[in-house]
Amino acid sequence: MEKWWKNAVVYQVYPSSYQDSNNDGIGDLPGITKRLDYIKKLGVDIVWLSPIYKSPQVDNGYDISDYRAINPDFGSMEDFDKLLGKAHDLGLKIMMDLVVNHTSDENKWFEESRKSKTNPYRDYYIWRDGNAGKSPNNWGSFFRGPAWKYDEQTGQYYLHLFAPQQPDLNWENPNVRHSVYDMMNWWASKGVDGFRMDVINYISKPEGLPDAQLQADEELGNPEPLVANGHRVHEFLQEMNNKVMSKHRMVTVGEAPSVTTDEAIKYAGLDGKELDMVFQFEHMGLDGNENPVLGHWSDRKASLKDLRSNLTKWQEALEGKAWNSLYWNNHDQPRVVSRFGDDSNEEYRVLSAKMLATMLHLQQGTPFIFEGEEIGMTNSYFKKLSDYVDLDSINTYHQFVDKQHLVGSQTMLKYLAMHSRDNARTPMQWNSTDNGGFSKHEPWEHVNPNYKHINVKQSLDDPNSIFYYYQKLIRLRHELPVITDGKYRLVKGNEDDEAVYAYTRKDENTTLLVILNYTKTTLDRDYQVPDNAELVINNYPDDKGNTLRPYEAKVYKY
Numbered sequence: 001m002e003k004w005w006k007n008a009v010v011y012q013v014y015p016s017s018y019q020d021s022n023n024d025g026i027g028d029l030p031g032i033t034k035r036l037d038y039i040k041k042l043g044v045d046i047v048w049l050s051p052i053y054k055s056p057q058v059d060n061g062y063d064i065s066d067y068r069a070i071n072p073d074f075g076s077m078e079d080f081d082k083l084l085g086k087a088h089d090l091g092l093k094i095m096m097d098l099v100v101n102h103t104s105d106e107n108k109w110f111e112e113s114r115k116s117k118t119n120p121y122r123d124y125y126i127w128r129d130g131n132a133g134k135s136p137n138n139w140g141s142f143f144r145g146p147a148w149k150y151d152e153q154t155g156q157y158y159l160h161l162f163a164p165q166q167p168d169l170n171w172e173n174p175n176v177r178h179s180v181y182d183m184m185n186w187w188a189s190k191g192v193d194g195f196r197m198d199v200i201n202y203i204s205k206p207e208g209l210p211d212a213q214l215q216a217d218e219e220l221g222n223p224e225p226l227v228a229n230g231h232r233v234h235e236f237l238q239e240m241n242n243k244v245m246s247k248h249r250m251v252t253v254g255e256a257p258s259v260t261t262d263e264a265i266k267y268a269g270l271d272g273k274e275l276d277m278v279f280q281f282e283h284m285g286l287d288g289n290e291n292p293v294l295g296h297w298s299d300r301k302a303s304l305k306d307l308r309s310n311l312t313k314w315q316e317a318l319e320g321k322a323w324n325s326l327y328w329n330n331h332d333q334p335r336v337v338s339r340f341g342d343d344s345n346e347e348y349r350v351l352s353a354k355m356l357a358t359m360l361h362l363q364q365g366t367p368f369i370f371e372g373e374e375i376g377m378t379n380s381y382f383k384k385l386s387d388y389v390d391l392d393s394i395n396t397y398h399q400f401v402d403k404q405h406l407v408g409s410q411t412m413l414k415y416l417a418m419h420s421r422d423n424a425r426t427p428m429q430w431n432s433t434d435n436g437g438f439s440k441h442e443p444w445e446h447v448n449p450n451y452k453h454i455n456v457k458q459s460l461d462d463p464n465s466i467f468y469y470y471q472k473l474i475r476l477r478h479e480l481p482v483i484t485d486g487k488y489r490l491v492k493g494n495e496d497d498e499a500v501y502a503y504t505r506k507d508e509n510t511t512l513l514v515i516l517n518y519t520k521t522t523l524d525r526d527y528q529v530p531d532n533a534e535l536v537i538n539n540y541p542d543d544k545g546n547t548l549r550p551y552e553a554k555v556y557k558y
């Protein structure tokens with residue numbers, strides 16, 4: 001199938017945080033529809049909507065109770081049809097979130113399944129007898145506590161890798177698989193243009209569900225090494241491709257935590273047998289804690305050396321074989337400018353946001369922008385636990401501080417401030433009026449107080465804003481084929497530079513040279529830029545040659 005999405009850029013919308021149209025404090029579909037002109041102005045091609053389906057919202061919609069209905073807080077199916085219609089009129093594609101590793105416990109399938117051992121839906125989920133009065137195995141859930149829940153009605157346990165209200169579907173059951181494919185085809189026939197697939201590399205569980213390895217004195221083990229990239233996952237995705245993707249002109253991206261480059265080549269191979277691309281997580285893990293039990297909860301910063309060698313590894317490994325996704329942010333990650341950049345003052349916030357955007361957008365792959373990234377929104381820096389809404393953040397605090405006494409309360413609050421998923425989920429900052437113009441009602445999640453100066457209106461009024469810089473990066477991708485197809489090479493000798501990242505993109509006719517100062521120090525570097533080189537984008541008003549100012553980014557073309 002034609003790879004129409006190869007030079008596309010995707011913009012992710014988190015529906016509850018984008019725009020509230022009826023002032024109940026929750027973002028909604030009419031709000032998004034109203035803002036599609038803004039998204040179009042940025043220049044992106046595809047809008048990915050985080051889940052909008054009917055859901056009790058235990059995990060903000062990643063717990064779906066009806067795959068063919070809209071969450072009433074977000075609007076109606078008619079509102080969705082309007083959104084889709086307007087998007088298509090504007091030339092924007094719509095990518096839906098597909099959450100099929102698990103459902104909500106309020107999904108009809110699960111309500112049937114738990115009724116009796118002989119119910120036709122019993123095998124839609126993963127039920128097991130207990131092991132001497134305890135869970136069937138020692139797996140811990142990603143949201144803390146055991147990954148099994150005992151259900152009194154039938155005296156068995158069901159598996160939930162995430163919250164207890166998110167039971168895992170049993171992909172071994174062909175009825176489950178075909179129900180999912182039917183549902184996908186139903187959305188495709190409504191006109192949606194693709195799917196982002198939630199933890200799709202977890203769907204094939206290992207035979208016999210063996211115990212996980214335990215860390216030191218832990219009682220529960222991390223099931224991830226056992227459930228990620230399971231033995232039947234490629235078979236399932238090829239079947240899905242055959243039943244769904246091959247029948248429509250769509251684009252797919254699979255969320256794939258702990259995927260390796262070798263696995264990614266199987267999922268996202270250019271032969272198009274499975275998915276178009278995957279989200280890998282290695283660059284998101286570079287600032288994790290040295291203590292594996294604490295995982296990504298830390299206050300470390302990633303070094304440029306680690307970041308560069310990881311990005312380079314993915315660029316090189318997939319070249320000519322598979323297609324990369326490129327991202328800094330999504331609804332689960334802290335804000336890029338606070339994480340890899342510098343939000344300590346206004347000047348550095350703007351410069352470093354543009355530098356990081358340049359680093360990513362000039363690489364090979366499909367860039368994903370998360371709402372607010374294009375105006376340099378920062379972490380929320382909540383100070384107390386009661387400010388947090390995300391269940392992962394709250395559960396993890398109680399687990400590490402109160403139950404296991406692994407870290408003190410202040411340290412954990414610091415980790416939350418740096419890594420909580422709530423950092424991404426604060427309402428979109430549209431202007432300097434109450435609640436950032438998101439809603440007239442108190443929003444479901446606190447607005448970042450910096451909305452007074454960081455907002456869309458300010459960005460649109462300032463020709464040097466981060467918004468217009470993103471707009472230009474997107475336009476360059478559409479105009480210069482070398483950004484899509486050119487080969488990525490690190491500049492010779494750059495491997496060990498602790499402050500500057502320099503790489504080229506090259507095709508038969510064109511070379512792009514990307515030079516990025518990752519630090520706030522002024523530096524001197526000679527990359528022998530040819531005299532005829534044209535500066536295609538930079539984040540300072542002028543070019544000082546070999547002198548690189550704080551967070552300077554520039555791209556030459558020759």
Ligand code: TEU
Nearest residue numbers: 059062099142162198199255257331332
């Ligand atoms: O996220 C999965 C994911 O990558 C993380 O949840 C990770 O597995 C976990 O934090 C372990 O550290 C997806 C969605 O993006 C997220 O919003 C959902 O909460 C989750 O799946 C469950 O659907």
Ligand code: CA
Nearest residue numbers: 020022026028
């Ligand atoms: Ca609303």
